[in-house]
Amino acid sequence: MMTSSLLNSMVSTVAAIAPDTAGNAAQPAAVGHGPSWVLLIPFLPFAGFLLNALYAAFGVKSKLPAWTTVGLLACSFIATLSMFMGYDGTPYTVQAFEWFSIHYGDKSFVANFSFYVDTLTIYWMLFVTGLATLIALYASEYMSHDVGQGYNRFFAAFALFVVSMSCLVMGDNLIMLYLGWEGVGLCSYLLIGYFYKKPSAVAAAKKAFIVNRIGDLGLALGVYLTFVHFGTVQYAELFASETLQSYMAAASHGDFGAIPGEAQWIALLLMIGAFGKSAQFPLYVWLPDAMEGPTPVSALIHAATMVTAGVYLIARMYPVFLVSENALPIVAWIGTITAFLAATIGMAQFDIKRIMAYSTVSQLGYMFAGLGFLTPTGGAYHVLTHAFFKALLFLCCGAVMHGFAGQLDLRKLSGLWKVKGWGIVSLGMLVGCINLAGVPFTAGYFSKDTILAEAFVTPGYAFLGWVLILTAGLTAYYTFRVFFRVFVGPVEYHPGDELHDHDHDHGHGEEHSHDAGQHGDHHADHFHPHAPGWAINTVLVVLTGCSILATGLYFVGADKDAHTKHYADTMVSASSASYHSHYGTHAFEYYEKDPEHYPQPGHGPRGSIDAPLAMPLTGGDPHKMMYYISGVVGVIGIALAWLLHYHGRTKASECKMDAIAKRFGPLPRWAENKWYVDELYHAIFVKPLRIISHVFHWVDKLLVDGIVNVFGFLPRVFAWIIRPSQSGVLQGYAVSMAGGLAILLFVVLIIVSRAGGAS
């Protein structure tokens, strides 16, 4: 009874928004058409890509590509801002051109090159275009060693990445998403392999591409299955389809038996795609290696934007995930495993950029866990805060790398904030670190808490919640390990091995290309670190500001009617990525009447804002308790880092942790070697594939080539047999010709006489 009324109300709502979506393919999607200037957002960067390609073709040897890219991306960001300002609460689509439009019988396959704008799109595009603009500005200085060499190529790929990311986020159908998905994968490949003369960069690029292929297979199959099952790949039609609505009604009281397995598989397949792109456990191995690319690329693609595409995919397709019994629990578990595993590896690394890479993997794990804990809001909020502070952290690491000739080893750098010109970098690093460590009242603290609290609100995840809290402590420790080692303490620095790149800066020549490792003391006498210029400093200041201001989103924008608690929540809940909007107000009414069967995809009864479950051990509302717990855990982590890596440290390379690490036996070494996961994959997948490839190589050579060669050999044998008939004697040929003619005539004669005799 209750169900049917819920269903009816849903269906009637759907019917009101989407008149006649089934059966009439020519009918436009259930949302209105928006202003066409929205198309500028992806097309301006595309113009940038084309221009940069032209510059490359004409061999431009100035910073022109950087300024072109920065300018066009800034315009794209302004267009995004006006899209945000002009948004009136109803989703709309903007069509660039018709792409696929196939009608057969009463079915159709429509996937136009058009863009779907709702709050989730705007939310994502704001930081994608904004950060892309800032990081392009940063890169204009960072890549200045390559002006006239790879500079054009770098910015061409950079602009193409923004185009692809826009298609991914703004596309109004899954085919557009797939296009963007592959596009960002391509740009990621191109930019990781930017230093293509370096074998390790080439290997890392190939690894990223190949590992992503595994995930992309899942995504492709998921898209096919979506079309096969729902008959559409367009978001607006999909979310309004009565089939999906009826599944959600069934899922809302745990009746997953009523949902066909095919529909449940869609979410599992899309999930594999998300795991690949967002570097989740089994498929995370490519991301740390991707740090071979230039640092701006690491910051933009491999920390802030591209790797959040998986989070976006799940958030966007959240209704489909909600109707799958196992998908979200798997997402929660994998996210937690990834977060913990990557944090343990990050603790033992010495390359600061790699530490940031592992922390990215770890934080992505948090986001996935958030999606799994039924708080897409938490996931999306953490995406935003993480995008700012992780981009900031990477750019600070990049500034260090740029200034200290490629030095990234935290054992060879110390006390940088005292070095002249490094104040802004140190300040930016501090702000980034306190965000990442979850120091109370920072943006990272609030967004992480949103996820952690939901672990205790959503039944069955308390264990994962404790693991994530432990991980938060580890995160605070390894983050501040970097800060206390590199930015404070006694001043000491050794340049890296890229001194020749700095020739034009201070006139340092070959005389300084000696190996830094062999000289014990710092090289302040010989080596002058190259302090960041105005472009890098400006970007760092802006990002520091953004990281701090992101906190504000937690305190504004609550919408009581929509049961949202803060601005990010309001933005996310108004889109398809909403737990509320689909179960919506219905769910809350429903909960009051029948708490035993409150909407619970794959889980037991769940608390709500009005009647939350109590926090284990401490009691109280988990949302409130988490403020204290995670704050304390974060501070403990920082205190440990201070004690072990700063207190009483007199040299860059030695600290108290060295002695303590020995007591853990082989564990630190195993963690430093990434728990040998790469070696394991090498043994399980790469080696057998190599062996099989050798087997097939010989099969190809002997069997396939053999058959082909036999056919080549036969005519030669035949020619060898009949060759003697060509004697070279002219009369011989004439005799055979005349003889043949005679025989032919004789045969004809016989046939004719037979025929004559018969008649």
Added chain:
Amino acid sequence: MLQIIQPAQLAFPEPVEASVIAPYLFVSAAMFVIGLVGFLTRKNMIIMFLCTELMFQAAGLALIAFGRHHLGADGQTFVIFVLCVAAAEAAMALALVVLLFRHRESLGASAWKELNG
């Protein structure tokens, strides 16, 4: 009274019996065989070429004979073509023979025996 001759009353030649053209065919066959035997037995390239001409004319004669037998213009038309082609071919073939002679200082066909398979 003036007699008007109608086209239908014009005296068209009648087709002839096979026996009437038989002698022509015998002559044609004899010429062909002479040409063939000459081609097979002689070594001199000019003589061999003349023998092929003989065979050509034998075929032409047979065509005309059959044309008369069937009362069609095809046979004669074809022979005109054959004569044209034979004339052109003669010019070319003799030029070839001259060239071959210059290479080997011999008109014998066996001088070119090395062009075997």
